[in-house]
Every structure is written in structure tokens, then in C-alpha cells.
Amino acid sequence: MAKHHVTTTVNGDPVEYLCESEQTLLDCLRDELDLIGAKEGCSSGDCGACSVLIDGRLVCSCLVLGVEAEGKEVETIEGMAQGDELHPLQRKFLEHAALQCGICTPGVLIAAKALLAKNPDPTETQVRYWLAGNLCRCTGYDKIVRAVMDAAAEMRGA
């Protein structure tokens, strides 16, 4: 079975890769494009560590086939900072100590970014439900939720 030739955009860059039908987008990002920021925690869409945006939509990249990315715009954690400038969410995560081991952090940040794009002023409950698909075993979520709320406030200019 010949591999698929996929042409897509990742973090604004045009990229091409070859993949087999079974390979997930997560496999392609990590193995073909060496973008290791998205993590494989479960392979079943239950942990959110592999979260990426496809055409602005938050998805688990382990539940998307690599071939499905054809012609799409994919955004990963590697595209979140602009040059030396961290995204406000990234900065607030550091200030609030919203990570311990950090394995869930790329997925949480991508998910939080998608939330704030849709809802710039979320309540604590809205943040918690939006992030329910991003498991974190270290922090108990407290500091994550605070960091997201604080970043939202800063981004609103509040």
C-alpha cells in the first residue's frame, strides 16, 4: 500500500509528509515532522495531551488520521509563542506555577487558547468544563484554572 502524500499547513508553515492510512495526525506530527510537543497519553481521546487545532477547531490529534490533515491548517504548541514573545497563556502558566511535570501542559495550553478564542471571558465553571478532556494528574487543576482566568483577563485588557 503506497503512502499518502499529504500537503498541509502546520503553525503557518507549508509542510508535506508521507503517511500510511493508519497513522494518526499525532503520529505524523511526532514521527514525520518531529513536532514532539503534542504528547501521546492514551491513544483514545481520553487525556487530551495530544490536543491540536485543525482549522481553529480543538481536536485530539490521536483521533484524527494523518491523511485527514490534507489542505487543513494545523496549529500545535510549537506555534503558540511568537518569536521570543510567549503567549499570555504560556506566561500565566509560568507565573501561576500551573504545571508540575508538564506532560499535559502543551495540550492544556492549546485547549485553553481555543476556549479564549471562543469565549474571552469564561467563568471558572466554563473553564473547568472546557478543559475536562485534558487530564492533569499533578496539579489538581487549581492553578491551571487560575492561570487561564488570569490570562483571559489580561487578554481582555481587564
Added chain:
Amino acid sequence: MAHVVLIGNLRQYTGDVTQLEVEAATVRQLFRKLGETFPELAPHLEEGLAVAIDGQIYQDALLEPIGPESEVHILPQIAGG
């Protein structure tokens, strides 16, 4: 003489002795003397036990000094998660 207390299952190697007085200036000396007194205990002393000297727990500390009036407990090693 340090007052030595053997905790937990160690009594099975000492013929049910759980408390005794031992002249020892360091943990190493204490272990050696206990091993001589209770040969069945010796391998367990080598395989890793903790000692508490006057309440403070020491692990892997053969050179730790023991005071003449010290109370020394010998207990299982503690690890963690």
C-alpha cells in the same frame, strides 16, 4: 550504654528479645554487636534497616554516632512514592 529497641518482626531473630543495652559509639558498631549477639539478625541488619537515634530516623548511615545515653530503635527502612 545505648538503650536499643527492636521494632516489628525483628524479635523473631532474637528469641523474642526486643530491648537491650549495647555499648556502641556508631551505628556500625551497634550492628556488629547485635549481629554477634543474634546471628540470625545479622543478614537483616545488612539488608537495610533504619535506626532512630533519640527519635531521629537514619537510613544507610553506618557512621552515625550514638550517644552513651541514646535511645536507639531499629526499624524497617522507609521509602516513599
Added chain:
Amino acid sequence: MQERVKKPQFDVVGTRPVRPDGVDKVTGRAKYGADLKMAGQLVGKVLRSPHAHARIKSIDVSKALALPGVKAVVTAEDFPGQPSEFIPAGEGVVNYRDMTSNVMARAKVLYEGHAVAAVAALNEKTALAALDAIKVEYEVLPHVIDEMEAIKPGAPILHEDMITTGVTPAPTKASNIAKRVEFVLGDAAKGFGEADLIVEREFKTKAVHQGYIEPHACLASASEDGSAELWVTTQGHWVVRAYCAKLLGWEIGKIRVTSSEIGGGFGGKTVVYLEPLALALSKKTRRPVKMVMSREEVFKASGPTSGGTVKVKMGVKKDGRITAAEAEITLQAGAFQGSPVQPACMCAFANYDLENVKVVGYDVVSNRPKVAAYRAPGGPISTYGVESVVDEIAEKLGMCPIELRLKNAAKEGTRAAYGPKFGPVGLIECLEAAKESDHWKAPLGPNQGRGLAAGFWFNIGGETTVSLQLNEDGTLTLMAGTPDIGGLRASLCMMAAEELKMDVSKIRPIIADTSSLGYNFLTGGSRSTFSSGMATVEAARSIVKQACGRAAKLWDIPEEAVTFEDGMIRPAGENAGKHKPMSLSDIAKVAGKTGGAIVGYAAISAQGAAPSFGVHIADTEVDPGTGKVTVTRYTAIQDAGKAIHPSYVEGQYQGGAVQGIGWALNEEYIYGADGKLQNAGFLDYRVPVASDLPMIDTIIIEVPNPRHPYGVRGIGETPIVPPMAAIGASVRRASGVRFFELPMSPPKVLKAMKAAGKA
């Protein structure tokens, strides 16, 4: 005599700088276990037992080896047999016969998921095809899962040579009870005779998994010359090195182990599973071999902690003074002996100042994966039972649960049931803080209740090496060897900065590999900030001493005539002459010309660890229509000794509390009658998600540890000890029903409420 810490003023310690490894972790750059790639690497996969208990009659790997792209297969034959002896290494005492039989089944498979063979192939697809092509002939044997079933006469025996130790006279027949332990203080029978009220209860807890989000992963590369490199996610790479060397029969010095960033461990990454297999496959193929567990493998084949049965009996006077306490604790060890029953017994009554205590424990094997350490191993299980009984006593006496505890709380001078007397400890301070908290005084709504429980962990020190090098420009590089899971590097840099009176951002830390630094015991037992911190302080002080020595030489004055104050090296007084003070940077610039680089090195066996007590308050609301328990408010209070970086201390309290909430409400290993795990995934092994929880409030108590330069106690373990009993007590008040079994999942809660007429 112990020297009490003076309350020093700190410049850096106690502040909240951004962690030095932070940017890499928010940008996706940080490299974890599965993130390294090597040229020519192969994919390694493990064939695992589909049976809970079976004899391996034969393994035929020929068809697998014949597949194009399959490079090697290993089975138990590739690992030398080990004698059954208990050797101090890594996590306490290990038995290498058990360890080698666990990483690769020998005569029998002892649990579903037990490794039987491993393959290395060009890619994952081929590796999986190779697993399918390996033919294993099993003779299926009867299995036993539950610990109380496993100790019954006639239960299937896992190890024909297992004779219970700790029993006199020694039994003559094999059983599944590996060990009996006993801790006695005073005379429990006499104490019960003095009691006005005796409460006796039996509790049951289920096996729960550490649930780190990063699966086990490693990349091994063995060379023709007998040396090897291993990249691995682990809590202790020196321990991994020792285990692998032993299991493979290789020299320790030829194996270089590098710890990747670690995506959570909680005790579960203190042992080896894939590592010796990857090294063996790499040696056979002379190519790098990468192995990563699937989530299903993590659940089925890596260590959960024990489930168990805890019987507790406590006697109390009418005024609340506890006169006697007894417990019997039976814990699952998994397929090989070594449950945390000993610390479970020792923790059981550690919260209390008691005269008469008897605790008996049993270590029981059954057809489950071998347990691994999980945060305060054993402590949460026994404490759940004891603290639940204390709560019931408070209710029966009509006493406030805090007052009852204050009346009996362990304090400086209390003799623990396991022997020694406590030094200064902070339980009373935690209880007082709970009593004074807004939370304790806040009103409750309908169907809501509030519970409280206390917890304890010993904390440990141990072998630690740190190197601190002063660079040519005055910056510093810190090398530690205890993997950083939750902000360790930040805390170590802060302690170095405190000693050197410099900006913490000038110190860049790394976790060094096993060939770059002397031995380090693992990150676990709440030891890394304590022990590596102690070594860091020593290394920093060595830098100061060396720098002062260089200044003395430059100034042609004796070393004693030089001091280090406010970050500057100065002549120590008028008599020392007038010399312009020098900074460490100034010294760094001339170090090369005055004797060479300045490096502080501390190789210590850290002693003086001190226990940390904590008290948690939980509010819950119970839905009488469904039995669902929701945690509505939560406060974790704990003695840190001294919080180096308070944010990461709070983070430990919060994270531990939430793991405990999961343990209390929904997490459990569920087995079918076939002995197979039914919920080996995050879908049905239900760890708490963000929307399940309220904010977790924290109160940091600081009763300094007199044996640490800054007063540090370990803090990572204790936070998981109180939650189950705190939530149990809270659910009792919210639902009107007292529960004796974890998890308090909706079907159980609804059933009990219906039976009590409360639903």
C-alpha cells in the same frame, strides 16, 4: 543535641520565581521519555499474557523472527536467573528473582499483562505483527484476585515456595501470605479495659493506579564494546542503572542512564519494566531500540498500589482520650511479595499520642500486577480506616472532630507506635489552623456535609550528589541527580541563590546523567527538595569557601581574614587590610589563573528528614436521587517545615488532595470473574477531571525541621493521606450514611442511602 533553627530572614527562599525549566515546558520543547529519536532506531513491543494465571508450556518465536523487518526477540531465556535474596537497592529492599520474573515471566504468568516476550522490529506495524506470530502454549491455572480470597485455605497458590515469614513457628505449607508484621506499644488489652467507648470497624479499599499521564518509555542503545546508553522516564536513573545491570549481568559503569523530563511518577516510576528489555533487544540488534507502553499496558502491567482490608478497633474515655488502638491490615502485593504493608502499619496511628497500640499486617500475593510505590505507600489505606473510626468516635461522643484530635494529637516527644519519639512536628498547628479557617466555620447547604482527617508521612533523606560550577562569567550551572517532577530545579536554584546571595536566574540547573555525577537515590519519599537541597547548600557553601580562598590568595592575606557578606567577598576587618570587595563574578573571571575552575561538589547521605503532618477539610454534596458525591469545597493544611517555593508546595498539596479525591470517589481496578482487568484505560479508570473539582485551598504551616539548613521537611507524600477519610466523614454528614468501602461510587452510595431510608 539537636540544634534549633534560628528563624532566618530569607532573600530568595519563600519567593515565587518562574521555574528554570518552565519555558521549555510551555513551548513543547521539553523532551520526555517518548520524545527522543535516534538514527536507525527500532521499535520494541512486548507480548503480554492474556491469562491471570497460567503455566508457560512453550514459546515458539520462530515465525516472528522469520517476518521481514523483525530484528530480534527476547524471552526469559535472555535474562540470567536470579537467586531469591533481599538486597537493599532502590525502593527499599528488592528481590531480584521477583524483579526478573516480573519484567519477563519465567515458568508461569501471574497476571493478565505479564510480559512473556519482547520484539524489536523496523516499525510498529511489523513489531505488532511479530507479537501475533509468537506462539505461546499456556496451561491455564485457577486464579485469585481478592486479598481475602487469596489467604483462604484452598486458594490457588502463586508461588509454591512462599512460606509466610514473621510467624513462629514457621508454617510448613506454602501460602499467598508472604509476610506477617507486628508493631506493639504498651498493652492494648489493658487500654481497651479502661475505655468507655470502643468502636470496631472493617474497611475495604481497592487497588488504584498512580495515573501519571506519561506512559513508561525508554530508548536503549547498546554498543559492540559492551557499553550502553539508556534514555528513560524515571524517578531515579541510578536505580534504573543498578536494576538493569543486575538483571542483565552487565557492569554498572558501562551503562549510562539519562533521565528524560518525567511526565509524572508518584512512585510508579521507581522500578523497571521496559528498560532491561530494551537494553537486551538493543544488544541483540546493535541498534537503538525504543519502547513505549500503551495506556492499556500501563494499567495492566505497571504498578498500581494495593487494595486492602483494614480492621480498626479504638477505645476512648468519655472525655475523648484514646486508651487503646488496634489494627489489622491486609494488603495486596500483586503477583510478587512487597506490598507497602509495613509503612501502612507504621502510619496507621502516627497521628496520635497513644500508650497502647497493636498493629498487625499481612503482605498477600494474588494474580494482579505487582504493586509499585504510590505517594505515601500504604499510609492512605491504613489512615482511611483509622481516621474514619476517629470521626465516628467524635460523633458518638458528641465531640468536635478537631477537639478530639487535639486531645490526642502527636507532638514533640510523642512516642510513635513504631518506636521512636517525634522531634518538633506540626500536627497541632495544622489542627489549630483548621479550626481557625474560614472553611471550617462556613455554613453548609442542603445535602451537604463537612469532614476532616489528618495524615502523616515519615519522609526520607538518602544518597545525594550535587555539583555546582561557577562559570567564567559568574553564572552558575547546577547539576542534580534527582529527577525533577514538580519544580525541584526551581527550589534547588533558589537555595543556591540564597547561599550565594545572587539572582536566581543566574543559576541554570540540569538533571545530570549517571555518568556525570555521583550516586543519587531516586526522587521519592518526599526526599528530593530536602536531600538535593541539603547537598546544594553544601555545594554552594563550598563555592563560597573556594572563592574566599582565591580572594585571600589575591590579597595575600590568610583565608580566615576573608568573609562573604551580602554576596561580596570582603576582608574580614580592619586588620585584614583594605581590599576592594570582590563579587563571585570577579573571582570567576580570574579562577582559571588562580588554580582552576571553582566547582562545589557535595556527595552526601542526607540524614535528618522530618515527618510532615497534614489536615484536610472536605465539603461534599450528595445527590439523593443518584448517589453521586460532589466535592464542593476543599482545604489542605500541612506542615512544610519551610516552603522554599510556596507555589510548588501548594501544588503538591493540591495534586495529592485530588488524587485522594479520586481514590475516595471513583478510582478502582475492576476485575472480571476471568481475572482480567476491565477498565484498563482513562475512560473507565476515572481520574478526576477539571469539572469534578472546586478550587483546592491550601494553608502552609511552617514548623522548621531543625536538621535542615532552611528547615525543610518533605511534603509530597502526606497530601494523599487524609483525603479518603475526610471525604468519608463529609459524605457521612451529607448523606446520613457511614461508608466503609472505597470508592464511594454512586451505585454504592445510592444503595446504602436507600437501605437507610435516606434516598
Added chain:
Amino acid sequence: MRYEKPTTVEAATALLAGQGARVLAGGTDLLVQIRSRILNPDVVVDIKGIDTTRKITKDTSGYTIGAAVTGAELKEHPTLSKDWPGLVEGANLIGSTQVQGRASLGGNLCNGSPAADSVPAMIAAGAVATIAGPKGTRTLPVEDIMLAPRKLALTAGEFIVSFKIPARPAHGGDAYLRFIPRTEMDIAVVGCGVALALDAGGTCTAARVALGAVAARPLLVEDGAKALIGTKVDDAALAKLEAAAKAACKPIDDKRGTVEFRIDVAGTLAKRVAKIALERARKV
């Protein structure tokens, strides 16, 4: 495994008529099953290239929702959440935010799980599936599609293109609730959808009650509807509904819940869902 992305219904049915073919819509179940080696299809047919599977259209007779429209897209539709809030809620309880970005009504139904969250809500709403196949197109009410776990009333080559949801009655309301041990991320232990319509006086004129995860397939509970029709949906009617819901359950004991628990909770949920649907019907 082959991956195909046809752009016409005909091309899709031709591919699906072959051996070992599976439909790929959102993939949130299919890819998990392939990854865990439960399924090993020869070909996956991505139906998202077919325009009609990805669109929501509205006319006087109601909505036509493409089978591959995601839960997130249902939620973002300008009027669907107002007309059929229960349906949208059901679809948006499938997995996480991430999963809602992919999971579809068609996939949720055709995965063949009795616990699928969107299915009781669709049944309550009276949804009818439009099925394309080698012999042309046919329609089937949603409650008739799933026969047993993993077993559907679809024949070789057939797939669901879209669902027809009727126009909301003048005083109509629907709701869906499920019970799970956590707040998110679990499979329903019990799911319940109710849709009802009132006359101007507030008497229930029509009702549909559906339960999920309490039998081998999602259930349309006729007796539940009977308990409500002709009443003001008062406490007496709700008590009858509770009894009817419990009586309809034929659950199993499994890792997610016991028989007894599922029956009890089905009764509790049916009452709660009916109350929400009633509130909604009164407001429009």
C-alpha cells in the same frame, strides 16, 4: 488498511459494499477501535467529502442534519439549540471538547453502543435517518436503527447520510440528561431524552421518552409518553413516568453500574428530564 474519501454518495456506497469497509465520520470511536486492534478494516471510507453529510439545513418541515456534522457545529448553529436544546446537549455530552470537535450524530449512532448520548435525544425528538445504499435511499426512524450492541439495521453498502429532525411544535420542548460518575468524559450509565408538546392550556398533547444504556439498545418508552400525554405533567404524571421508565429497563450489571442502580437512576432522570422539557415547552 486503505483510506478513501469519496465525494459522492454513489461512490461511497460502492466502496462500502466491499468486504471489510468501515465508515469514517468523526473517527472518535473508529480510530480507537482500530488502534486497540478491535477492528482491522481493509478500507475506511471517509464520508466527510460528501457535502450533504456535513451540512445543517432548515426548512418549514424541520432540520436536515448531515451525519458527519460535529457536536461543536450543532452547538454553533444559530437556531438549532433554541429549537432542540436537548438534542444539542446530548451530542455535546459525547466526550470532551476535543471529541465534540469531531464526533458526529451518525457516528455516535452507528458505533452501535446502547449508551450513545445523542441517540435517546434523537429518538425523543423523532429523528429519522436518511440511509443511502446500493439500491437507493430509504428512511428509518432512529429508534429502529440499532438492534443490539454493535448490530445495526443497515445492510452492506448502506450508510446514514443525514437525519431529519421535525420542526419543533408550537409549545414544544426537549431535554436530555445522562448519569455518569464524573461530570465529564464518562460513558452514560443511564441516559434519558424527553420531548413533549403542550396545548395552549398547558396540557401535554404529545410526548416521546427515550432511554439509553439500560438495555441492549436505546429504548423508546411508549408507557412513559402515555404517562405524560393528557396531563399537566404534574407530580402524579411524573411518578407514573418514573415507574414507566423503571419498568422499561432491562439493564445489565457491568463495570459502569449495577442493574438496580441503573433502574433507580432511570426513574430519577426521567422525572428530571421531563421537568426540564416542560419548562422549555412553557417558555416557547
